[in-house]
Amino acid sequence: MQPNFEISKMNYQQTLNYLFSQLPMYQRVGKAAYKADLGVTLALDEYFEHPHKHYPTVHVAGTNGKGSVSHMLASVLKESGYKVGLYTSPHLKDFRERIRINGEMVPEKFVVDFVKIHKEKFEQIKPSFFEMTVAMAFEYFAQEKVDIAVVEVGLGGRLDSTNVISPEISVITNIGLDHTDLLGDTIEKIAYEKAGVIKPNTPVVISQTQPEIRDVFKDVAQEKNSSIVFADEIYGGTEQITDQTLFKEYNIQENGKPFLESLRLDLVGDYQLYNLIGALATIKILNKQGRFKVGEDSIKKGLCSIAKNTGIMGRWQTLGQSPLIICDTGHNTDGVRQLVNQIQNTPHKHLHMIIGMVGDKNVEGILKMLPKEATYYFTRASIPRALDAEILTAKARILGLNGETHKSVKGAMEEAKKNAGSNDLIFIGGSTFVVADALI
Numbered sequence: 186m187q188p189n190f191e192i193s194k195m196n197y198q199q200t201l202n203y204l205f206s207q208l209p210m211y212q213r214v215g216k217a218a219y220k221a222d223l224g225v226t227l228a229l230d231e232y233f234e235h236p237h238k239h240y241p242t243v244h245v246a247g248t249n250g251k252g253s254v255s256h257m258l259a260s261v262l263k264e265s266g267y268k269v270g271l272y273t274s275p276h277l278k279d280f281r282e283r284i285r286i287n288g289e290m291v292p293e294k295f296v297v298d299f300v301k302i303h304k305e306k307f308e309q310i311k312p313s314f315f316e317m318t319v320a321m322a323f324e325y326f327a328q329e330k331v332d333i334a335v336v337e338v339g340l341g342g343r344l345d346s347t348n349v350i351s352p353e354i355s356v357i358t359n360i361g362l363d364h365t366d367l368l369g370d371t372i373e374k375i376a377y378e379k380a381g382v383i384k385p386n387t388p389v390v391i392s393q394t395q396p397e398i399r400d401v402f403k404d405v406a407q408e409k410n411s412s413i414v415f416a417d418e419i420y421g422g423t424e425q426i427t428d429q430t431l432f433k434e435y436n437i438q439e440n441g442k443p444f445l446e447s448l449r450l451d452l453v454g455d456y457q458l459y460n461l462i463g464a465l466a467t468i469k470i471l472n473k474q475g476r477f478k479v480g481e482d483s484i485k486k487g488l489c490s491i492a493k494n495t496g497i498m499g500r501w502q503t504l505g506q507s508p509l510i511i512c513d514t515g516h517n518t519d520g521v522r523q524l525v526n527q528i529q530n531t532p533h534k535h536l537h538m539i540i541g542m543v544g545d546k547n548v549e550g551i552l553k554m555l556p557k558e559a560t561y562y563f564t565r566a567s568i569p570r571a572l573d574a575e576i577l578t579a580k581a582r583i584l585g586l587n588g589e590t591h592k593s594v595k596g597a598m599e600e601a602k603k604n605a606g607s608n609d610l611i612f613i614g615g616s617t618f619v620v621a622d623a624l625i
Contacts, residue, residue, distance in 0.1 A: 195300070200300050223348065223349065226319070229317070230320070241332075243333070243354050245258070245338065246338040247379060254358055259285075261484055264494070265477070266483075268286060270334030272336045273285075274318070288493075345382075348382060353471065357380070357390070357392070359393050359395070360379060360398055372398055388411060389411055420439055421441075431451070432449045433449070434447055448461075450488050456515075461488070508609040509533065509611070514614070524612075540561060540614065540615040542577060552581050565577070566621065598613065
């Protein structure tokens, strides 16, 4: 039985409870919330009179990196003096992280009023949580008259609720095997779904050339008469020695020649280089189009202040020192492979791994990649999709990973801190929602 909500009297927390309980939410329940068509999204868009048409947009899709690229672009555009809307998902601590303007979250009052004003329509067409949140973001950006909005795809691309926009540029980041039950069981099928964001006569940037799917993107771009740029065929970067808990510094080359020297990036994951060059290629096209002017100074300022300008969290984020505590939202085989490499390259005496997963991921495939010499703290995030910690522990032990089961992420963190020496490394991850619990 659904809770009885009297919407006219709801405060912000009650409004969130209504959203989460009345409408399917992929973040919490998974596949049951996924809709394989845009019918409801299009009906909502018609009802709100297409608010996204009132401002230019950049659309960012991909398996890994789309959130980072979205935040990079928003930060650089903000430093260029523009009023920038940013729509991302999922949130980690507060629902309002999904909808920001120049880093400021949508006001609680707007969320409450939006639900209150439009409740009859919602109850009539029954949108999913994500469909309604996308509509909320587009309407908020229109009311606030943003100069541009950066819109991150939620899941897939072709049938994602964000795919009603006609962007200035589409961006597609790394493609990996994730959500295979919804998007397809091969990287080619998944790439085709992501390529659904390519619009007619609209340039597309591919941040990382992956030979097995290069032609998927080229064929769709040709079919749509859209120019296509593979960013890593234009840009390259060499990393400088830095304090890697604060920032990374790169010398960037464009077509083999020096372009941006000593470029500092405050997202310090090793995996960020492809995201960075994807963002740079996107900025170059925006400049060429002439509607926006982004100078080198704004690029440098924006890329070294992403966290401050956008509020991004959970990307190789340092939570403590002595012992060093790192969290990261990487949760599929491609993402975890890069995280394991970075863990190995981070100085530490002993490794403590706080790990939880959701049941619809390639659990065994990810566990096989994790270092066997670490001490493990197996746990589960506080969402229905989370894999039971006892099941995770049993699967891990079969693969030679040793550790204990903990009922909560916070409990696992307390135990790891108790056991760790000052020169040890505590890593928290396996799922976006494990990181969310660690940050709350």
